[in-house]
Amino acid sequence: MKQTPLRAVHEKLGAKMVDFAGWNMPVQYDSIIAEHNAVRNACGIFDLSHMGEFWLNGPDAMVNLQCICTQDIEKLSDRQIAYSPMCKPDGTIVDDILVYRWDTSTFMLVVNASNTQKDYDWIKSNLEGIVELSDSSDRTGLIAIQGPKAEEVLQKITNQRLKAIKFYWFTLARIADCECVISRTGYTGEDGFEIYCDIENTEKIWELLMEAGKDAGIKPAGLGARDSLRLEARLLLYGNDIDDTITPMEANLGWTVKFAKGPFIGSKVLKEQKDNGTSKTLVGFEMPKGPAPRHGYIVKADGKEVGHVTSGLKSPTLGKNIGLTYVPPKYSEIGTKIQVVIRDKDYDAEIIETPFYKR
């Protein structure tokens, strides 16, 4: 199993470790709910060093990204970030990634740990012209600090004025003597930052953050809390909510698909879906009674099977069962009654507005 540079830190903290996409990762330190609440009310820090980081360099980097991504990368300013699906010609999603634009010929791509090799191969096979792809995942540490106190805590240990960094922008900064990239991004529905650093500085930055956040109530948070936080904010998880059988149009990611920029991989199918609709659409639901809805559970409407739960849990913030599922459009209206089948029993649920939680 692959280890992040923070393995010793997690062990010292007594984390419960699990295999996540071949990485030995902390799923929880003490209590998922306590870690979740720390992020909602104060701040939490996450080891995300398993994520993949690629660099795309060269005069043709931009034109290639325009072809590979559904987003309009040319519209970004330098130091701005885009969340973008990458699609296959049939419109299904290879991965959802972050594109960090340094300048018109230099980009950092942040990809899901479970997709690192697949994405590298996919991007590589689609490159044309003068452009170079490199994988710096093994040299890059990544720590997220998330929550209403994140800015206050991080500001104590960095030279850059964090107030000046807007949502989905980044800057070069120093933490102690360590050079790093700080972006105002995250996967929790809270304000917060992600800090990319040299792998050998990861532990030092983690310890500095823990020290700086002591009074604010900082807590290390594992993959369990990351999952519950992102779901409340309706941020999608590749492998659960989206995969290479689903298109951005079906997943309600139409806002990331920019047809005005001209053709890109998948654009023909996606445009057709935009104009004519899709056979299924991702919706959120709440389920007042029963056990938590979970990935794979059958969803029924009008007495017949109409879909499966893609993600679900008992929401720590809202105190009720919530979930996501694909249903045919006629069942996607807010207020539509559905049922979730759990251990052969039907539990009543209702389509509701998402995100489930908004700060």
Add this chain to the structure above:
Amino acid sequence: MKYAETHEWAKKEGNLFVVGVTEFAASELGDVTYVELPEVGDKFEQTETFGTIESVKTVSSLHLPVGGEIVEVNEEIEDNPGLVNEDAEGAGWLCKVKPTNPADYDKLMDKAAYDKSTQE
């Protein structure tokens, strides 16, 4: 109190047995969010699945350490499943069983043997 290898405990109370999950199991599960308990009157054999316990990340079956008829369930667990984390081997009990064969109890592990089994 005696323990099953599937991490439930049973304790004699008159002619009945009180049943719950072990502190070890509660700590391994993490925050318990839901417990599905049987109905009073349901009958199960020893080791048979009598319910389900869920934490944020996991779903696990509950196995009855002593076979028999369910005569009472802990209603408080329904409103406050976290009771299992707070006091797994006390206030977090799950149900009471009228045993079909009280000798089932003798097949369970004592504390020393159970503790040893969880350290392996």
